[in-house]
Amino acid sequence: MIQENPTTRPLTAITHAKVQIGMTETSRQLVAEELSRLLSDQYMLYTKLRNYHWNVLGMQFKALHDLFEEQYTLVATYVDNTAERIRMLGFFSPGSMEAFLGLGRLSETNHQHGDAIKMLNNLLTDQETLIRFLRTAVGLASDQGDEGTADFLTGLMEAYEKMAWMTRAHLG
Numbered sequence: 001m002i003q004e005n006p007t008t009r010p011l012t013a014i015t016h017a018k019v020q021i022g023m024t025e026t027s028r029q030l031v032a033e034e035l036s037r038l039l040s041d042q043y044m045l046y047t048k049l050r051n052y053h054w055n056v057l058g059m060q061f062k063a064l065h066d067l068f069e070e071q072y073t074l075v076a077t078y079v080d081n082t083a084e085r086i087r088m089l090g091f092f093s094p095g096s097m098e099a100f101l102g103l104g105r106l107s108e109t110n111h112q113h114g115d116a117i118k119m120l121n122n123l124l125t126d127q128e129t130l131i132r133f134l135r136t137a138v139g140l141a142s143d144q145g146d147e148g149t150a151d152f153l154t155g156l157m158e159a160y161e162k163m164a165w166m167t168r169a170h171l172g
Protein backbone atom coordinates (compact mmCIF):
# COMPACT_ATOMS: atom_id res chain seq x y z
CA MET A 1 0.00 0.00 0.00
CA ILE A 2 1.25 3.47 -0.83
CA GLN A 3 0.36 4.76 2.64
CA GLU A 4 2.71 2.33 4.35
CA ASN A 5 5.74 3.41 2.36
CA PRO A 6 7.71 6.04 4.29
CA THR A 7 9.23 7.49 1.12
CA THR A 8 5.87 8.43 -0.36
CA ARG A 9 2.78 10.37 0.62
CA PRO A 10 -0.77 9.06 0.34
CA LEU A 11 -2.60 10.24 -2.73
CA THR A 12 -4.57 13.34 -1.80
CA ALA A 13 -8.11 13.74 -3.08
CA ILE A 14 -8.91 17.09 -4.63
CA THR A 15 -11.43 18.76 -2.37
CA HIS A 16 -12.40 21.90 -4.25
CA ALA A 17 -14.50 20.12 -6.87
CA LYS A 18 -16.10 16.73 -6.64
CA VAL A 19 -15.37 14.14 -9.26
CA GLN A 20 -18.70 12.62 -10.22
CA ILE A 21 -17.98 10.21 -13.03
CA GLY A 22 -19.91 7.17 -11.82
CA MET A 23 -17.17 5.62 -9.67
CA THR A 24 -16.82 5.65 -5.89
CA GLU A 25 -13.86 7.47 -4.39
CA THR A 26 -12.50 4.14 -3.17
CA SER A 27 -12.59 2.71 -6.69
CA ARG A 28 -11.01 5.81 -8.16
CA GLN A 29 -8.29 5.70 -5.52
CA LEU A 30 -7.52 2.02 -6.13
CA VAL A 31 -7.12 2.68 -9.83
CA ALA A 32 -5.11 5.88 -9.22
CA GLU A 33 -2.73 3.96 -6.94
CA GLU A 34 -2.19 1.32 -9.61
CA LEU A 35 -1.58 4.07 -12.17
CA SER A 36 0.95 5.65 -9.80
CA ARG A 37 2.93 2.42 -9.63
CA LEU A 38 2.82 2.11 -13.42
CA LEU A 39 3.91 5.73 -13.78
CA SER A 40 6.88 5.09 -11.51
CA ASP A 41 7.85 1.92 -13.38
CA GLN A 42 7.77 3.82 -16.65
CA TYR A 43 9.87 6.63 -15.20
CA MET A 44 12.51 4.08 -14.25
CA LEU A 45 12.47 2.70 -17.80
CA TYR A 46 12.71 6.25 -19.17
CA THR A 47 15.81 7.00 -17.08
CA LYS A 48 17.43 3.71 -18.04
CA LEU A 49 16.84 4.40 -21.74
CA ARG A 50 18.49 7.81 -21.46
CA ASN A 51 21.44 6.28 -19.63
CA TYR A 52 21.86 3.67 -22.35
CA HIS A 53 21.39 6.24 -25.13
CA TRP A 54 24.33 8.19 -23.69
CA ASN A 55 26.61 5.31 -22.74
CA VAL A 56 26.21 2.50 -25.27
CA LEU A 57 29.42 1.38 -27.04
CA GLY A 58 30.35 -0.82 -29.98
CA MET A 59 29.87 -1.32 -33.70
CA GLN A 60 26.12 -0.90 -33.30
CA PHE A 61 26.53 2.42 -31.51
CA LYS A 62 24.56 4.57 -33.95
CA ALA A 63 21.67 2.12 -34.37
CA LEU A 64 21.29 1.58 -30.62
CA HIS A 65 21.85 5.25 -29.73
CA ASP A 66 18.95 6.02 -32.10
CA LEU A 67 16.79 3.10 -30.95
CA PHE A 68 17.08 4.15 -27.30
CA GLU A 69 16.21 7.74 -28.18
CA GLU A 70 13.16 6.56 -30.12
CA GLN A 71 12.05 4.48 -27.13
CA TYR A 72 12.59 7.15 -24.46
CA THR A 73 10.69 9.64 -26.59
CA LEU A 74 7.74 7.24 -26.69
CA VAL A 75 8.01 6.51 -22.95
CA ALA A 76 8.01 10.26 -22.19
CA THR A 77 4.61 10.52 -23.86
CA TYR A 78 3.30 7.42 -22.06
CA VAL A 79 4.51 8.79 -18.70
CA ASP A 80 2.65 12.03 -19.34
CA ASN A 81 -0.54 10.23 -20.36
CA THR A 82 -0.39 8.01 -17.27
CA ALA A 83 0.07 10.95 -14.88
CA GLU A 84 -2.78 12.84 -16.53
CA ARG A 85 -5.04 9.79 -16.20
CA ILE A 86 -4.43 9.95 -12.41
CA ARG A 87 -5.54 13.60 -12.46
CA MET A 88 -8.68 12.67 -14.40
CA LEU A 89 -9.62 10.33 -11.56
CA GLY A 90 -9.37 13.20 -9.09
CA PHE A 91 -5.99 12.59 -7.49
CA PHE A 92 -2.62 14.26 -7.60
CA SER A 93 0.08 12.43 -9.47
CA PRO A 94 3.43 11.51 -7.92
CA GLY A 95 6.06 13.75 -9.48
CA SER A 96 9.35 13.40 -7.62
CA MET A 97 12.24 11.00 -7.99
CA GLU A 98 11.78 9.98 -4.35
CA ALA A 99 8.14 9.07 -4.99
CA PHE A 100 8.98 7.20 -8.19
CA LEU A 101 11.68 5.17 -6.43
CA GLY A 102 9.31 4.39 -3.58
CA LEU A 103 6.45 3.26 -5.79
CA GLY A 104 8.26 1.66 -8.72
CA ARG A 105 8.90 -2.06 -9.01
CA LEU A 106 11.55 -2.16 -11.75
CA SER A 107 15.10 -2.29 -10.50
CA GLU A 108 17.87 0.18 -11.16
CA THR A 109 20.87 -1.23 -12.95
CA ASN A 110 24.42 -0.09 -12.47
CA HIS A 111 26.27 1.46 -15.31
CA GLN A 112 26.71 -1.22 -17.95
CA HIS A 113 30.08 0.04 -19.23
CA GLY A 114 28.68 0.31 -22.70
CA ASP A 115 27.79 -3.39 -23.04
CA ALA A 116 25.08 -3.28 -25.72
CA ILE A 117 23.82 -6.85 -25.21
CA LYS A 118 23.41 -6.37 -21.46
CA MET A 119 21.57 -3.12 -22.09
CA LEU A 120 19.20 -4.74 -24.57
CA ASN A 121 18.57 -7.65 -22.19
CA ASN A 122 17.88 -5.30 -19.28
CA LEU A 123 15.47 -3.26 -21.40
CA LEU A 124 13.66 -6.34 -22.64
CA THR A 125 13.26 -7.60 -19.07
CA ASP A 126 11.81 -4.26 -17.98
CA GLN A 127 9.53 -3.90 -20.97
CA GLU A 128 8.15 -7.42 -20.63
CA THR A 129 7.69 -6.94 -16.87
CA LEU A 130 5.79 -3.74 -17.57
CA ILE A 131 3.58 -5.56 -20.06
CA ARG A 132 2.71 -8.15 -17.41
CA PHE A 133 1.91 -5.38 -14.88
CA LEU A 134 -0.27 -3.66 -17.48
CA ARG A 135 -2.14 -6.88 -18.30
CA THR A 136 -3.03 -7.27 -14.60
CA ALA A 137 -3.88 -3.57 -14.26
CA VAL A 138 -6.40 -3.74 -17.14
CA GLY A 139 -8.37 -6.31 -15.11
CA LEU A 140 -8.09 -4.25 -11.93
CA ALA A 141 -9.46 -1.13 -13.63
CA SER A 142 -12.25 -3.11 -15.23
CA ASP A 143 -13.17 -4.69 -11.86
CA GLN A 144 -13.57 -1.15 -10.44
CA GLY A 145 -15.93 -0.19 -13.27
CA ASP A 146 -13.28 2.02 -14.85
CA GLU A 147 -13.52 1.03 -18.49
CA GLY A 148 -11.86 4.30 -19.50
CA THR A 149 -8.66 3.41 -17.67
CA ALA A 150 -8.95 -0.23 -18.78
CA ASP A 151 -9.05 0.98 -22.40
CA PHE A 152 -6.14 3.38 -21.81
CA LEU A 153 -4.06 0.62 -20.23
CA THR A 154 -4.90 -1.82 -23.01
CA GLY A 155 -3.56 0.67 -25.56
CA LEU A 156 -0.49 1.24 -23.41
CA MET A 157 0.12 -2.50 -23.15
CA GLU A 158 -0.05 -2.83 -26.94
CA ALA A 159 2.42 0.04 -27.32
CA TYR A 160 4.88 -1.68 -24.96
CA GLU A 161 4.35 -4.99 -26.76
CA LYS A 162 5.55 -3.27 -29.93
CA MET A 163 8.50 -1.71 -28.08
CA ALA A 164 9.47 -5.07 -26.58
CA TRP A 165 9.33 -6.66 -30.02
CA MET A 166 11.75 -4.02 -31.36
CA THR A 167 14.11 -4.63 -28.45
CA ARG A 168 13.83 -8.42 -28.74
CA ALA A 169 14.51 -8.33 -32.48
CA HIS A 170 17.91 -6.72 -31.82
CA LEU A 171 18.88 -9.73 -29.72
CA GLY A 172 18.32 -12.15 -32.64
Ligand SMILES: [Fe+2]
Residues within 6 Å of the ligand: 053, 069
Ligand atom coordinates in the same frame (compact mmCIF):
# COMPACT_ATOMS: atom_id res chain seq x y z
FE1 LIG B 1 20.72 12.54 -27.39
